[in-house]
Amino acid sequence: xxxxxxxxxxxxxxxxxxxxxxxxxxxxxxxxxxxxxxxxxxxxxxxxxxxxxxxxxxxxxxxxxxxxxxxxxxxxxxxxxxxxxxxxxxxxxxxxxxxxxxxxxxxxxxxxxxxxxxxxxxxxxxxxxxxxxxxxxxxxxxxxxxxxxxxxxxxxxxxxxxxxxxxxxxxxxxxxxxxxxxxxxxx
Numbered sequence: 471x472x473x474x475x476x477x478x479x480x481x482x483x484x485x486x487x488x489x490x491x492x493x494x495x496x497x498x499x500x501x502x503x504x505x506x507x508x509x510x511x512x513x514x515x516x517x518x519x520x521x522x523x524x525x526x527x528x529x530x531x532x533x534x535x536x537x538x539x540x541x542x543x544x545x546x547x548x549x550x551x552x553x554x555x556x557x558x559x560x561x562x563x564x565x566x567x568x569x570x571x572x573x574x575x576x577x578x579x580x581x582x583x584x585x586x587x588x589x590x591x592x593x594x595x596x597x598x599x600x601x602x603x604x605x606x607x608x609x610x611x612x613x614x615x616x617x618x619x620x621x622x623x624x625x626x627x628x629x630x631x632x633x634x635x636x637x638x639x640x641x642x643x644x645x646x647x648x649x650x651x652x653x654x655x656x657x
Contacts, residue, residue, distance in 0.1 A: 546638030
């Protein structure tokens with residue numbers, strides 16, 4: 471598993487290393503399939519406290535969009551690949567959720583499902599990096615997350631694919647469903 475930003479010239483050193491790791495595996499001759507998901511729905515669980523206490527969540531993602539994928543959906547895709555590896559050997563897939571949404575659109579969905587207005591607060595990347603440092607994240611991880619945030623702002627995450635349905639055999643979970651399933655965590 472790689473990431474949606476994996477490419478040779480990405481500003482994030484981690485994204486470049488994901489790209490390089492993909493190439494090493496390709497060169498190995500063992501026959502691999504690369505998965506490049508965007509953000510996961512489960513990432514929203516880290517926001518539960520601010521959603522619950524402040525009716526807000528904070529990210530530096532600007533007006534960019536993405537279609538977060540659920541870990542369960544990704545697991546079904548992996549099983550689909552493992553069951554019939556020949557059909558997927560040498561391919562790269564971007565498994566996504568069903569709909570690419572802006573953070574403001576996601577906040578509106580949170581509000582609808584939780585029956586409480588939820589606001590997305592767009593932070594400057596530099597401020598977000600300062601906040602991450604308070605959580606004792608390594609400079610390497612902070613650099614990666616900052617460059618990924620900028621990539622999100624530029625629209626690099628804005629993709630919708632049929633990978634989950636086609637390979638995983640079921641439609642991807644929506645943000646609405648995920649929030650409803652985790653209502654006790656967010657409310």
